[in-house]
Amino acid sequence: MKTHKQIRVFQVATGNVGTEMIKRIGNHPDLELIGLHCYSPDKIGRDAGEIVGMAPIGVTATGTVEEIIAAAPDVVTFHGVFPDEALYERVLEAGIDVVTTADWITGYHRDRNHPHPSGKKVTEVLESACQRGGSTFYGTGMNPGLNQILAVAHSCDVADIENVTVIESVDVSCHHSVETWKEVGYGRPIDDPSIPGSLEKFTRVFADSVYMMADCFDLELDEVTFSAELGACTKDIDLGWYFMPKGSLGANYIKYQGMVDGVSRIETHLEWQMTPHTDPKWDIKGCYITQITGDPSIYTKHMIFPKPGVDLSNPDSFASIGMTVTGLPALNSIRSVVAAPPGILTSADLPLRGFAGRFKP
Incomplete structure (x- = not known):
């Protein structure tokens, strides 16, 4: 197996997908979790592991975009239910890539159904932020x-x-x-x-x-x-x-x-x-x-089947599988996104390796 310098990740949100991705990042050979941004006041200041039901992992949840930018991650992974386009713009113009599982594949529907406060198309706003910061934006999921x-x-x-x-x-x-x-x-x-x-x-x-x-x-x-x-x-x-x-x-x-x-x-x-x-x-x-x-x-x-030994009588096991297959296409794409030129990417732009999973170390 090739060895790479780990990519520094700052995650946003710990809902259904975000909770599962905190657990997955720790075992992902490409990635190092350096920060967590939460919207719920009761989560801010707590350890990310504790928030998702794990042992503490030494990452404390914060609540401002300024703290994301100050941490200087390579990439922000966004797993909120709905996009936060104001956060995207500020992070991208700071030179930080964004990979999201929130309601984004090409931007067509966001442009058509969710007008930006500026009057511009959302894709135009984010593309401009990418060019200002030399950063890349990509949305994906399972389906x-x-x-x-x-x-x-x-x-x-x-x-x-x-x-x-x-x-x-x-x-x-x-x-x-x-x-x-x-x-x-x-x-x-x-x-x-x-x-x-x-x-x-x-x-x-x-x-x-x-x-x-x-x-x-x-x-x-x-x-x-x-x-x-x-x-x-x-x-x-x-x-x-x-x-x-x-x-x-x-x-x-x-x-x-x-x-x-x-x-x-x-x-x-x-x-x-x-x-x-x-x-x-x-x-x-x-x-x-x-x-x-x-x-x-x-x-x-x-x-899609669970790994051997998973208790299928537990409904949470099925939910966990769904969240895993939603979030992992984002995590596995990160190395290719970080290597890509500035701008908005779609899955049509990624190389084959951008869809590859990872072997267990």
Whole structure:
């Protein structure tokens, strides 16, 4: 194994993904955690290990951007639920790279749906900060993110492509985020007219994933459309941490479709269930699927399993796996991001090594 100087990392946030990444950074051969930025006042001043349920690791949580910049890390890893574009701008113009798992793949949806206070597009603001500081900005995750790159890789031996579709087919009941599912609409009456809009609002970044694939395929799209099918609970569902009455939303099938001359060419689908007791219901496969129609056609499954010995009777084990596969594409990309020229990167720009995992030392 090659040895490299460790990259100094300052992490932002310790929610679901951030908690798991604190645990992972300590065993990552490329990385050294030198700081932690928290938004919750009750976390500031505490040891990062203690915050995430580990033994102390000697890193104390801070709460200001000035403290991030003063620590002079090589990179900031951002794992908040929503982007903090003001923090991004200040860190980038200070010459510090940023890798984020928060609602960013290309910036298309942020530009369209979240106007910057300056009146400029968010991508313009961050690109300018990158150029001022000589820094690099990159957003990724499992889906959207790695899932779409898997599809691009699987197209390598296909001629005359007609359609590329990636599907996330998962049971989401292990993701214990009550506020998230309330916002999306789970548990509301299936005929509530606000549900499609809530689902679209929550999943808009998947339009970015379609545009990112189109960029890899050198295909110019006319538009990316959204549609959703809704599954109603056929009985009252009590998950212990979430309740959905009979007749409320308990599953969905979402499509983001990249259109060319009225024909769908590139698609990202979200096949989610909180419970199998819905009408209609879908055959949840518990994996990520790539379907490519062309010559030849391709069908692949990306299946994720826990390491041997993990207690699968513990629901937290499943949640931990989900957070791991969301955050590790960010951690594993850091060396390539740090080596990249200044500016905003997408997964279409990274070399193959930017997606590689790491062997255990």
